[in-house]
Amino acid sequence: MSYLKNQESDEFTQIINSSFDGIVIVDANGIILFQNPAYEKITGLKAKDCVGRHLQDLIDEGMIDQSVSLRVLQEQKPLTIVQKIITGKKVLVSGVPIMDTAGNIQKVMCNIRDLTTLNQLEKEIIELEKQNQRVNRELEELKEKQDAKNAIVAHDPKMKAVVERALRVAQINSAVLIQGESGVGKEGIVNLIHQYSNRNDKPLVRINCGAIPEQLLESELFGYESGSFTGASHKGKPGLFEVASKGTLFLDEIGEMPLQLQVKLLRVLQEYEITRIGGVKPIKVDVRIIAATNRNLDDMVAEGKFREDLYYRLNIIPIYVPPLRERKDDIIPLVYHFLNKIKHTYGVNRMFTRDALESFRQYDWPGNVRELQNLVERVSLMVNKPLISLTDIKKEVKTGLVQRPLNHTVDHVKKEFLPLKEQVEEFEQTLIKKALEQFPSIRQAAKALQIDQSTLLRKMQKYQIQKDAM
The missing domain is CATH 3.40.50.300 (P-loop containing nucleotide triphosphate hydrolases)
Structure with a gap:
């Protein structure tokens, strides 16, 4: 410490002593001139056992296994080594030569870091990364569950x-x-x-x-x-x-x-x-x-x-x-759900007028949710207006497979007194016949109706509809 008092200011001493890294200064002969408090804390080697002694003596006594300062003095360049201490510690020591104007080494300044602590920190970081991956995986699973529910x-x-x-x-x-x-x-x-x-x-x-x-x-x-x-x-x-x-x-x-x-x-x-x-x-x-x-x-x-x-x-x-006709309260929320999906998928923002939404609610949707989704997507993409009316829907529906007036249920309930099941079957027969007239094969007709070919064949047999007779 006397060396520093003679050669450096108190301010410089305070800076070195406040460092979390160990700092050791060695002269050109390999004698330890100074070590800061952090060096003792890291290695367990006290200043009274080291300062003023030759590094080779510490090696000979087994206090350290090798010296970076002696190698710097020998090789005339900065070096870094891993050093083992008698206390069981393992430290990373970097030695830098301090030269005069003539290029001669006057001192070696060493920086010491605790590899044991660094290794522990590395293990903790790895463990934290594992925990993070585990949490992310759990969040993904939770998201999948929530997506399935949503x-x-x-x-x-x-x-x-x-x-x-x-x-x-x-x-x-x-x-x-x-x-x-x-x-x-x-x-x-x-x-x-x-x-x-x-x-x-x-x-x-x-x-x-x-x-x-x-x-x-x-x-x-x-x-x-x-x-x-x-x-x-x-x-x-x-x-x-x-x-x-x-x-x-x-x-x-x-x-x-x-x-x-x-x-x-x-x-x-x-x-x-x-x-x-x-x-x-x-x-x-x-x-x-x-x-x-x-x-x-x-x-x-x-x-x-x-x-x-x-x-x-x-x-x-x-x-x-x-079926959708038995849960009318789902129809309008489903429409908004599909509009939101269309917005995110295609970047198309559409809304329906009140009369259009009411017509959706009144319709029986024999194709259920799939039919509703198909119509909402089709109209949203084909009608180039932000607010789609019932008139717009009717115009677009006419250009498709069959015309399905959305006020079908309201009008027919007033005019017809047939049982609901018979009306549904009658309407289903009409759709199947028109599909078979429009498309050359049963497979294509089934695809247009969004049902399986086997399902269409069963319904044709049920209603005694012959493709050849179309």
């Missing part, structure tokens, strides 16, 4: 009851059967159940049982072994029951599943194991089954078109999603 517009008491029921059964692994007309939003309920279940970090696998030919549906569901049939991959292929392992398998349009496959599905629900096509070894599966249909399975069971035992296995927890 995707369902439920203002009407009937739909609120559906959502509450779905949330209650989410934590239960029992099979769920969701029933309701086409376009009511059954898939949204499936997403909600999965996201709020304890399987939400595992896959939600979907398959439409009515969209895949019967001969391929079995291999899609159960997989196959190598060479089990012509065209099969030589490696074999896992089925969707295996792909959905630990997660959820959504069987849409379960009413379209052939009877012979219903038997195999029943076995899975009873034994929770599958056997691939061409295989002999059962494979255990852990998967939750959610099925959905727009058909009346009670009637199908009575007609022998759907297995009664499978029906009871699937129908452990039934959920019925009511």
